[in-house]
Amino acid sequence: MNQPSTPNPRRSLLLLAAAATLAPLGLAHADNYPSKPVTLIVPWPAGGSTDRHLRALSELASKHLGQQIIIDNKPGGGGTLGPGTMALTAKPDGYTIAQFPLGMLRIPHMQKTQWDPLKDFTFIIGVSGYTFGFTVRADSPYKSFNDYIEAARKAPGQLNYGSTGTGSSPHLLMEELAGNAKVQLTHVPFKGNADLQQALLGGHVMAQSDASGWDKFVDGGQMRLLVTFGEERTKRWPNVPTAKELGYGIVATSPYGLVGPKGMDPAVVKALHDAYKKAMDDPKHIELLEQLNQAMWYRNGEDYRKWAVETYAKDKQLIERLGLAAK
Template structure:
């Protein structure tokens, strides 16, 4: 039978069929790639030196998650800029293929308010999963003259600017919570920033700073008698150190846990994000991980990728107001 379809319509039909074929092929390729993921080790960037509480936690979590992922998760410590250097560099240079991810510390949502950055925490990252938060505290050496937090604050009141403390970096939660507290207490403290927990602890034990504001990486030194824990910053006293008061109950009005999770560069395939999310969620629920959280006195803070992103948007706006109130906003 003779084909009576006009040539123009035949050409159009052939073009549509070809386009559909390409679309199906591309979908099949993307599907195959996501199905094949991961087929090599995944790098997890921890933006703090080895040995601190975050490093201890995420190494343990990554080891468990690697079994569910079917590939090793290789940890890289890239400290600097208050925990923002490693993730920001990843966001700018890594391919969004799921083979490079990083811890997303709260400082990433604060740093752009305090100085000009060439990255945006809300648009340059793919949020994967919310994991945990910290128990923050202020510790001094065991032989410090400050037996209580009141002693420390009274010394600052008598000697404005002469009493110092170290933190894990400018703009980090241990820094900002102390600045907020100092403002509420109407005292002047001198801040000394460090690259991470390990450097800070060494400085305190060496007598180079009077106190350290940090997450619970100091736990073994407190339990071992080398440091004294003066105050914690949760809503309630900790189960592990129930004799230590909170800043809230002492009347300073500061509560901070600084939740964190994992993120990758922007533009990651949702199917790949789901593979990572599911592996880390299973790892979070593993009894071995729950045991590590107990050792670090940290609580679970699970958020899926979308809820984590929404939380980040809200926190970014809230912390802008805090930073402006503390006089730390970029000028």
């Protein structure tokens, strides 16, 4: 009769060592994450509204994460250079993350990129979006947005508006709206917000579609805000209707969030998500959003990725219709 084998202590230790060697490196790493500062790439110049927002939010998040979050400004490529470079060069260890502006889901339809906006990123958290609005000069004959659209219907192509560039959110939302309203508008692109404001004030364009850089001119009485493009009316301009409630079927806030390179450990993603979620709920952050005329746009990583997949497909159709697609 065979005797039951007795455990071999040396063999057991070897098996344990082998198992540890074969264990996923990411899971082992997650146990002590973060053990050093985290870098957040902001793909815009320092001092702008997005930089100001993410800098303050990251300062709050660092307290919950237990490590400093360092802001690295890498502007260029319409906000795509920073996150695109991260996707190609950074390790997926949670120590380099980036803002993911909406342009990341549009530029690949308009030109070839070395990165894929869906396959090459780990989606961490959705954070906020912008308040877009359509303004005219205070002495404009158009007292309401419907006045402007009706005038365009009577004179196809003769009414114009300016935006901060071809393919930008303010441009594409107006083109989509014009398609829904079955009117033809003439788009005038500008290099930036300051040029656009001066062009409208100087009477060089009839109207403008832009994020809330017009706020001081509206509050100061030089411009009239005809419509905003959020889900609901803004707290700051509660008398101004949304495009949605006027029946134009457009909601646009150009949402953004935070991403890392593909292949990040889920435990590391959760640590970053939880720290930023707590920071988002902080009264200091909520107060800052009100100052910036921005709304909260919280999405967990899974929901943020689902939104990105849907938006990527939707914007492809829009860009093709407008003739902006890569040849």
